[in-house]
Amino acid sequence: MKINNVILQFTAKIVFFMIFFYAVHIFFAGHYTPGGGFVGGLVTASAIVLLIIAFDLKTVQSILPINYIYLIASGLLLALGTAGIAMFTGKPFFTHFFDYFNLPILGKTSLHTAALFDLGVYLVVVGVTMTIIQTIGEDE
Amino acid sequence: MFQVLCIFIPLIAALFMPFFFKKVRSIHTGWFVLVVPIFLASYYATFIPITSKGDSVIAQLHWIPSLGISFVSYLDGLSLLFSILITGIGALVVLYSIFYLNRTKEQLHNFYIYLLMFMSAMLGVVQSDNMMTLYLFWELTSISSFLLIGYWFNRDKSRFGALKSMMITVAGGMLMLGGFVLLALMGDTFSIRELIAQAPELAANDLFVLALILILLGAFTKSAQFPFYIWLPDAMEAPTPVSAYLHSATMVKAGIYLVARFTPIFAQSEVWIWLVAGIGLLTLFWGSFFAVKQTDLKGILAFSTVSQLGLIMSLLGVGAIAFHVEGAADSAFKYATFAAIFHLINHATFKGSLFMIAGIVDHETGTRDIRKLGGLMSIMPVSFTVALIGSFSMAGIPPFNGFLSKEMFLTAMLSIAEFDLFNFATWGILFPIIAWIASVFTFIYSLYFVFRTFTGKGNIAQLPHKPHEAPMGMLISPVILAVLVVGIFFIPNIVADLFIKPAVIAIQPFLYTHPEQVDIHISAWHGVNTELLMTLGIFAIGFVLFLTLSKWQKIYNAFPAKLTLNNLYDFIIYELSGNWMYRLSSSYMTGSNRRYLGLMFGAFSLIVIGTLFSKDAFYVTFEGASPVHLHQVILIIVLVIGTITTVFAKSRITSIVALGAVGYTVSLFFVLFKAPDLALTQLVIETISVALFLLAFYHLPKFKKEQERNRFKFGRALVSFAVGAMVTLVALSAHSQKLVPSIAEYYKETVYSLAGGGNIVNVILVDYRGFDTLFEITVLAIAGMAIYGMIKLRLSRKGGKL
Numbered sequence: 001m002k003i004n005n006v007i008l009q010f011t012a013k014i015v016f017f018m019i020f021f022y023a024v025h026i027f028f029a030g031h032y033t034p035g036g037g038f039v040g041g042l043v044t045a046s047a048i049v050l051l052i053i054a055f056d057l058k059t060v061q062s063i064l065p066i067n068y069i070y071l072i073a074s075g076l077l078l079a080l081g082t083a084g085i086a087m088f089t090g091k092p093f094f095t096h097f098f099d100y101f102n103l104p105i106l107g108k109t110s111l112h113t114a115a116l117f118d119l120g121v122y123l124v125v126v127g128v129t130m131t132i133i134q135t136i137g138e139d140e
Numbered sequence: 141m142f143q144v145l146c147i148f149i150p151l152i153a154a155l156f157m158p159f160f161f162k163k164v165r166s167i168h169t170g171w172f173v174l175v176v177p178i179f180l181a182s183y184y185a186t187f188i189p190i191t192s193k194g195d196s197v198i199a200q201l202h203w204i205p206s207l208g209i210s211f212v213s214y215l216d217g218l219s220l221l222f223s224i225l226i227t228g229i230g231a232l233v234v235l236y237s238i239f240y241l242n243r244t245k246e247q248l249h250n251f252y253i254y255l256l257m258f259m260s261a262m263l264g265v266v267q268s269d270n271m272m273t274l275y276l277f278w279e280l281t282s283i284s285s286f287l288l289i290g291y292w293f294n295r296d297k298s299r300f301g302a303l304k305s306m307m308i309t310v311a312g313g314m315l316m317l318g319g320f321v322l323l324a325l326m327g328d329t330f331s332i333r334e335l336i337a338q339a340p341e342l343a344a345n346d347l348f349v350l351a352l353i354l355i356l357l358g359a360f361t362k363s364a365q366f367p368f369y370i371w372l373p374d375a376m377e378a379p380t381p382v383s384a385y386l387h388s389a390t391m392v393k394a395g396i397y398l399v400a401r402f403t404p405i406f407a408q409s410e411v412w413i414w415l416v417a418g419i420g421l422l423t424l425f426w427g428s429f430f431a432v433k434q435t436d437l438k439g440i441l442a443f444s445t446v447s448q449l450g451l452i453m454s455l456l457g458v459g460a461i462a463f464h465v466e467g468a469a470d471s472a473f474k475y476a477t478f479a480a481i482f483h484l485i486n487h488a489t490f491k492g493s494l495f496m497i498a499g500i501v502d503h504e505t506g507t508r509d510i511r512k513l514g515g516l517m518s519i520m521p522v523s524f525t526v527a528l529i530g531s532f533s534m535a536g537i538p539p540f541n542g543f544l545s546k547e548m549f550l551t552a553m554l555s556i557a558e559f560d561l562f563n564f565a566t567w568g569i570l571f572p573i574i575a576w577i578a579s580v581f582t583f584i585y586s587l588y589f590v591f592r593t594f595t596g597k598g599n600i601a602q603l604p605h606k607p608h609e610a611p612m613g614m615l616i617s618p619v620i621l622a623v624l625v626v627g628i629f630f631i632p633n634i635v636a637d638l639f640i641k642p643a644v645i646a647i648q649p650f651l652y653t654h655p656e657q658v659d660i661h662i663s664a665w666h667g668v669n670t671e672l673l674m675t676l677g678i679f680a681i682g683f684v685l686f687l688t689l690s691k692w693q694k695i696y697n698a699f700p701a702k703l704t705l706n707n708l709y710d711f712i713i714y715e716l717s718g719n720w721m722y723r724l725s726s727s728y729m730t731g732s733n734r735r736y737l738g739l740m741f742g743a744f745s746l747i748v749i750g751t752l753f754s755k756d757a758f759y760v761t762f763e764g765a766s767p768v769h770l771h772q773v774i775l776i777i778v779l780v781i782g783t784i785t786t787v788f789a790k791s792r793i794t795s796i797v798a799l800g801a802v803g804y805t806v807s808l809f810f811v812l813f814k815a816p817d818l819a820l821t822q823l824v825i826e827t828i829s830v831a832l833f834l835l836a837f838y839h840l841p842k843f844k845k846e847q848e849r850n851r852f853k854f855g856r857a858l859v860s861f862a863v864g865a866m867v868t869l870v871a872l873s874a875h876s877q878k879l880v881p882s883i884a885e886y887y888k889e890t891v892y893s894l895a896g897g898g899n900i901v902n903v904i905l906v907d908y909r910g911f912d913t914l915f916e917i918t919v920l921a922i923a924g925m926a927i928y929g930m931i932k933l934r935l936s937r938k939g940g941k942l
Contacts, residue, residue: 030899039821039824075917076921114897114906114910124920125917127924132927135931135932
């Protein structure tokens with residue numbers, strides 16, 4: 001017998017975006033206020049988990065056709081690449097650069113290579129968490 | 141340079157032996173080998189004119205100059221004598237082995253490689269002036285001897301004998317290395333000559349006696365002295381040429397050489413004299429006594445070798461007394477060292493020939509068991525003659541060289557009575573008595589050896605082979621040695637001038653500086669004196685005892701069979717180090733993780749707490765501590781309750797939930813202590829891990845799922861209490877003793893200006909110490925992959941396919 005979880009599924013659809021945007025917020029806010037790639041990644045993963053609970057694994061995989069193992073790899077590459085940029089300019093490994101730019105729409109904004117590194121962390125955390133949950137969930 | 145190279149010539153020649161064996165199949169490989177010792181013997185013979193004048197030749201080849209280690213060829217009277225013995229008898233043995241070993245049935249290349257290796261090693265031992273290279277060659281003799289004893293490796297007894305000799309001689313070699321190192325530390329040089337020069341200062345050192353004992357242990361194990369002689373009888377499983385070469389003439393004399401070489405250093409010590417003379421005499425007696433019991437021809441010779449080596453050793457010990465005697469050059473003490481070298485030469489000649497005869501008898505009759513042999517005299521007249529000469533010389537009967545050295549031996553032993561230092565006045569009288577009794581037994585087994593084998597009726601028909609005289613080639617070597625045995629008796633003084641006196645001045649440089657000062661003239665007839673009467677007594681009593689041998693041989697059975705040194709060895713090797721050690725290690729290596737963890741944690745906390753208090757490092761102060769608020773107290777109470785519930789909960793699910801409570805409380809602490817990042821992360825991670833715990837709980841196997849409480853075990857409680865106490869104590873005293881100020885100020889000041897951020901925690905994670913984060917996400921990735929791999933890859937379920 002299949003239970004019709006209308007309320008749960010409807011709520012999940014709305015709450016997913018709330019959680020996801022909150023995750024994006026704490027990811028970007030990380031450099032100045034509490035947050036950052038790690039927590040942001042975990043919260044993003046929890047939003048996806050909510051979808052999995054409300055629907056099921058296969059449905060979510062068709063909505064978000066992501067191979068999380070590639071996500072881990074690209075996160076690691078991004079982190080390593082960001083750390084390595086400085087070596088091409090003759091500075092030591094892991095030197096970050098930052099400056100303030102006037103961007104359209106956003107106005108005066110601080111751009112920091114550390115954010116790219118944090119994005120790598122974010123991707124790895126999402127990837128690992130989802131890999132673990134998915135493989136355990138799929139297991140018979 | 142060439143002189144040093146000569147040591148290695150046999151080794152280099154060994155490289156080519158497999159080629160000769162494989163390519164030149166029609167000629168016995170031994171003929172090619174024979175060239176090497178003959179060349180070397182004639183080369184070393186050219187040094188005789190130099191050394192007989194008391195001079196020495198030295199050549200050096202640096203090996204590790206920074207450590208002062210070099211290959212040295214130091215030829216003085218002593219090492220030249222040994223070098224000529226090694227190469228000369230080596231040539232005879234190779235010649236003998238050509239006829240002894242079958243060209244088609246034996247693995248000759250192995251045999252000759254080992255033999256040549258051994259020859260190099262022995263030359264290295266006797267010529268090395270550098271203690272480190274001496275040790276190198278010393279171990280090479282052990283290894284090549286091991287290979288030679290185990291030559292017929294498909295026999296159990298060969299392997300056992302090889303292992304036994306290896307164990308004992310290498311153990312002794314290691315101890316000797318320790319002695320060498322101590323000596324080198326004391327004298328600050330590896331050179332033996334330089335050490336001899338500073339001998340008086342060395343004797344004042346505290347470590348002197350320890351070095352002495354360690355070096356002696358090396359010498360005693362190699363030279364088969366009591367109680368280390370047990371490997372020698374078992375080494376008789378080697379081919380007879382090997383026994384003749386290694387176990388009578390050369391390797392067992394390496395220990396003798398070592399004692400002789402170090403006499404100038406150690407003779408000052410009372411311990412040296414007592415140990416060398418005492419152990420030598422004990423070995424002499426023990427070996428000769430048990431030789432009569434043996435029934436194997438080579439067994440008799442093995443015990444006889446042990447006994448004769450003891451004789452030489454005791455003479456060297458007595459010779460060291462000369463150091464302590466005023467005017468020793470004129471007294472009877474001068475005979476001891478001279479007699480030792482003289483007997484060493486004699487023993488090499490007669491024992492080598494006797495071994496070869498034992499090999500011939502074995503080869504031609506198929507057995508070495510003396511109970512099956514007899515009556516071979518008329519069939520093998522040449523062998524009998526050689527055996528008779530060798531045995532009579534061993535027994536000390538004129539006109540053979542053994543008589544001369546035996547007389548001098550008795551003279552030396554009698555001289556001890558004149559010596560009244562180191563308690564010799566009271567115990568010294570035992571020396572000639574034991575020596576005399578041992579000589580009687582020597583006489584008995586010498587006659588036993590030759591007459592039981594060659595005379596009597598015997599039952600020749602029952603022997604495995606039909607006996608006949610050995611081929612010409614096999615007899616050449618024993619006949620040459622027998623001729624030497626007789627020859628030395630008639631020209632002893634020429635031998636003395638060429639070989640013995642130069643060797644004596646090398647051993648006793650404190651007594652003589654020039655060979656001509658050694659005022660000893662050997663004469664076969666020196667008037668009626670105590671020694672002659674003792675010898676006549678030996679002949680008379682020995683002859684009577686030999687005739688009545690069957691009557692009293694039973695007394696050997698009276699000894700308890702279990703109380704032998706061989707049993708002690710077996711006990712140590714197989715029972716003690718095999719069984720007991722295994723049981724000891726399996727008592728704690730149980731395979732139980734719980735036990736290992738208990739041991740590790742217990743030891744860890746014991747060490748840390750012990751260090752904390754023994755170094756007086758424990759110190760607590762609450763200066764600078766923050767005030768405690770009520771809400772903190774409440775949180776701590778919650779934390780403690782959660783922890784206690786986790787440990788004492790009856791069901792697992794309670795434990796999991798309690799653990800979750802602990803985790804959330806910790807995140808509350810982070811909130812309280814103003815760590816929002818940590819609080820966030822801790823909250824999410826705790827949720828995930830509790831979910832995973834629940835998953836694991838859900839999949840526990842259904843059967844035997846006991847809902848039972850952790851049983852209380854006192855030991856575990858003790859260990860966990862100790863660990864908790866350790867952590868608390870360390871944390872308290874670490875908190876109370878901050879040695880350097882925190883680096884946090886720097887971060888606070890520069891977080892905006894240098895790093896362009898506001899959240900110090902995140903800036904530290906991605907900027908100041910991004911390296912840590914890089915590898916932490918790598919750890920995460922690896923963990924994710926591992927879980928993926930563990931779940932997806934199940935070879936057993938899907939029939940072995942991925």
